[in-house]
Amino acid sequence: MQSEKPVFETPSSINILTYNCWGLKYLAKHRAERLQEIGRSIAAAVTTPEIVGLQECWTQEDYLAVRRQTRHILPHGKFYHSGIFGAGLAILSKWPIVESNMVRYPLNGRPTAFFRGDWYVGKGVACASIQTADGRESIIEVFCTHMHAPYAAEAEDSYMCHRTAQAWEIARLMRQAAERGHAVVGLGDFNLTPSSLGYRLITNHAPVQDIWRFLHPDSSLASATHPLEKTRRREIPSVGYNLRENGATCDSALNTWRWSQKQQKQLFRGKSIIVDQSQPDPRAKRLDYIFFSNGLSVSPRSVPWRIESAKVGMTERHPTLDCSLSDHFSVETTITRAPPGPTSDADALPKQETIREQTTDTALRTLTNTSLHPTLYTSYNPSPTSSFLPGPLTRTPSPSEANPSEASVWSPRYLPSSVYEEILALISSDKRRAHRQRRLRLCHFIASVIVSIICFIAIWWSSRAGISFMLVLISTLNLGGGILQGLIGGLFEESELRALEEFEWEMDRCKEHAETVDGKESGVSEGAPKEQSFDNEYHGEGRRIQQNSLEETRIGGEEEKELWEKVRASEGYSGKENWRRGQGRFVGFPGNAG
Secondary structure (H helix, E strand, O other), rough: OOOOOOOOOOOEEEEEEEEEOOOOOOOOOHHHHHHHHHHHHOOOOOOOOOOOEOOOOOOOOOOOOHHHHOOOOOOOEOOOOOOOOOOOOOEEEEEOEEEEEEEEEEEEEOOOOOOOOOOOOOOOEEEEEOOOOOOOOOOOEEEEEEEEOOOOOOHHHHOOOHHHHHHHHHHHHHHHHHOOEEEEEEEEEOOOOOOOHHHHHHHHHHEEEEEHHOOOOOOOOOOOOOHHHOOOOOOOOOOOHHHHHHHEEOOOOHHHHHHHHHHHHHHHOOOOOOOOOEEOOOOOOOOOEEEEOOOOOOOEEEEOEEEEEEEEEEEOOOOOOOOOOOOEEEEEEEEOOOOOOOOOOHHHHOHHHHHHHHOOOOHHHHHHHHEEEOOOOHHOOOOOOOOOOOOOOOOOOOOOHHOOOOOOOOOOOOOOOOHHHHHHHHHHHHHHHHHHHHHHHHHHHHHHHHHHHHHHHHHHOOHHHHHHHHHHHHHHHHHHHHHHHHHHHHHHHHHHHHHOOOOHHHHHHHHHHHHHHHHHHHHOOOOOOHHHHHHHHHHHHHHHHHHHOOOOOOOOOOHHHHHHHHHHHHOOOOOOOOOOOOOEEEOOOOOOOO
């Protein structure tokens, strides 16, 4: 007798949580105790999570510890295996996971950086299809990731190209899921700030919305110490403000693992340290995200989801150890289904005018901001008529959206071509490094073979046992190191070069499309709709720079150059100091140093 398939009522709301657990085996302090408490905190949350994405949960033991605490509210789960030491990713769900796979990133660090470990854990995207009720329209595709960590400031970060490529990969996965007509949830520790290239690729090339930025459109773009954030001329935010408004999940002054060694020692010796939430918090930033989309085809029977709320959570300390549960905080959101029936735009988008006013504020329109990040603010401008919206996020579907057969094909919102040129410059820098490393490693291999042959010849003529032993030892160690270098140079470096070639080809195509769009929009008349002219307001300056000479058309070019020289001097950016004509940026600008 076959068991009946369980029937689930269509949920009216879904609570989603993402959390980096900091579960590094042997390295993370109090790992087992913290993971146990993390499971208890999830189970005892006031708003019960129904879909959870975990990062840095490296061992099956830790995963099972969390599962034991949460099984009664999250009966379904998947621990993802990848690389040599595991991906550290897990997805828990109230509803069945009907399909799952692990997609590894083609570019993910280097094996020679064994002390960092990113390459060895096989970082990628944990994918799960969760069926919340009967029917195709009830499937939610969840993508959980932990991108390559930054081990230096932007100017010196040698892995920025890899992380940008990873953002491109997960954007592609989310776009494909949305094209299948499924709701999409992308969550995890992206190791990106909203000012980064990778973040802009995701929000422009996938039909998804950053839930925090949607609800808090005026939140910070990076930490208060970042040059871009300084140009906004705002006061240094407090600890409480960073949690409530900026969504800061990392490097918060509230997190005990970000304290100085002296403070941590005092804490573990039993001294109670209370953090005043009104104190300045200049280093806090947002690295953890939840992206959401309703999908691109909405059936007549389905009701679209709305983003109801979002918050930073898991800020409490361990009850006995008095330390933070992880070196990150969680991001939590609730999405709800809109009631059936027609909904006016005013009801559907209560914050529309607020968003418009904030994104057009003169403080955000400084020449430095618009030239440096031409689409940074326009991409956060949800509008009922904009194709950039991730499906019918907060409105009733139009007739074309309600009928999948009549729905228009979504197309990405291309960034200015100068942004793709910046990415291509990163790729070229990495390719030069990879070619150089391959040559050096292969030369090392050839030299080690020659040295080993010389040692064996010397052994033949040597009559002293001690000298012969030393020659054998030298020959063995030398040849072993040479073979290892040869394998890395001949196999890994070649693999990295091929992945970079693929990424370069895709960015070249995006640049061509962007230049086509730039050319079309440059001929828009003054009588164009207000929505279009608003977008062009930020794009236009960068396009004119590409089409004309810097001296003829760039307003305030010398002033901006002088400003960035001061920024670079204060932050220690390296790279060529010449002003790149026709692109409106320094060759050595953060992310382009090579």
